[in-house]
Amino acid sequence: DDEGYLQYLKALIESEQNGDGEGLAYRKMESDERVTRVGSYLRNYYLDEIPQIINVIKGDMSLVGPRPHVQFEVDFYTEEQKRRLSVKPGITGLWQVAGKSDCSFHELIQLDLEYIDNFSLMQDFKLIFNTMRLILQGGEKFWARANKTIPS
Secondary structure (H helix, E strand, C coil): CHHHHHHHHHHHHHHHHHCCCCCCECCCCCCCCCCCHHHHHHHHCCHHHCCHHHHHHHCCCEEECCCCCCHHHHCCCCCCHHHHHHCCCEEECHHHHCCCCCCEHHHHHHHHHHHHHCCCHHHHHHHHHHHHHHHHHCCHHHHHHCCCCCCC
16 A cells, blocks of 8 residues: 555665665666566666656756656655755766666765756766766666766
């Protein structure tokens, strides 16, 4: 049920914020039996993100910015974490390009806040360029060779 799931999610987020547990982590699924070969190819090369370009054209999203979270995640944000809502969500961002597919909820938010605090057009151009490299080289291959430092 939805209420039970929300309580579970809240406990995960709070345990991470309090430092008394592993907390919620965002992880790219290694394999999912529901994903077809075509779907796997689309995901590997991030082609499943193409429909979001419509949202960029409409002005609802930006090319670069924090990834949108669903409302029930936003409901558990701290006041500091709510700062990520001060900018338009983006298709790509700092944590995606830095290869942080296994980062925790807290780390994801911190990278988004770092992006906001250090915003520059040059950083956006670097993130777009590195996103294009990531797409052309197929995700994991790029991360395996990439210097895991966050672009500045």
